[in-house]
Amino acid sequence: MRVLLDTHVFLWLIIGDERLSRKAKEAFLDPKNRIYLSAASLWEISIKMSLGKLSLKNGWVKQIEKEMKINTIQMLPIELIHCEQVSKLPFHHRDPFDRMLISQAMVEKMAIVTGDGQFSGYGIALIW
Numbered sequence: 001m002r003v004l005l006d007t008h009v010f011l012w013l014i015i016g017d018e019r020l021s022r023k024a025k026e027a028f029l030d031p032k033n034r035i036y037l038s039a040a041s042l043w044e045i046s047i048k049m050s051l052g053k054l055s056l057k058n059g060w061v062k063q064i065e066k067e068m069k070i071n072t073i074q075m076l077p078i079e080l081i082h083c084e085q086v087s088k089l090p091f092h093h094r095d096p097f098d099r100m101l102i103s104q105a106m107v108e109k110m111a112i113v114t115g116d117g118q119f120s121g122y123g124i125a126l127i128w
Contacts, residue, residue, distance in 0.1 A: 001033050003127065004076065004105050006114035007041040007097065014067045024113045027127045028071075036076040037068060038104055044097040081107050092121035 005013070005028075012020045013028060027033055042064070048054035057063070068075070078100065085103035093099055093116075102122050105112045111125035119126055 001027075001030075002036065002108065002110040003027050003033050004036045004038060004101060004108070004110045004112045005041070005073070006101060006112060006116060006119075007044045008115065009113045010037055010041060010073075011045075013071070014064075019115070021115075021128055023127055027111070027113055035071065035073045036108075036110065037073050038076045038101055039078050040097050040100040040104070076104060076108070078104070079107075089122065093118040 009020065009024060011017070028035060045054060045056070045060075045064075049056060049060075067073070082100060082104045085107050086099050089099055089103060093102065098116060098119070101112060101114075102119060102124060104110070105124045106122070111127050112119060113127045115128055
């Protein structure tokens with residue numbers, strides 16, 4: 001299965017946060033699953049840091065690269081078809097980063113690991 005990580009889930013995974021569910025951990029650890037992080041998540045992290053809503057140590061980009069390599073997490077770029085899908089989404093969710101993740105999951109036929117209940121209105125496979 002191809003699995004896309006929501007931004008908060010990725011951050012929880014790399015710090016070992018206890019809010020991560022058993023199902024999320026199992027999906028992440030299952031060697032049959034291919035795990036992805038969207039470029040939108042890195043953009044979201046950068047924006048939240050610049051606004052003071054998220055604090056990470058200096059060298060956070062290198063740390064994220066290291067964690068992705070260690071955990072064989074692949075980068076999912078934002079493609080034109082993903083942007084087109086965003087324009088077709090109903091507004092169950094207004095967060096632009098989450099709307100991109102939802103669109104990418106739809107187009108790429110991926111499940112999303114998330115704790116965000118608003119994702120459920122889009123008919124995509126959710127792991128939580």
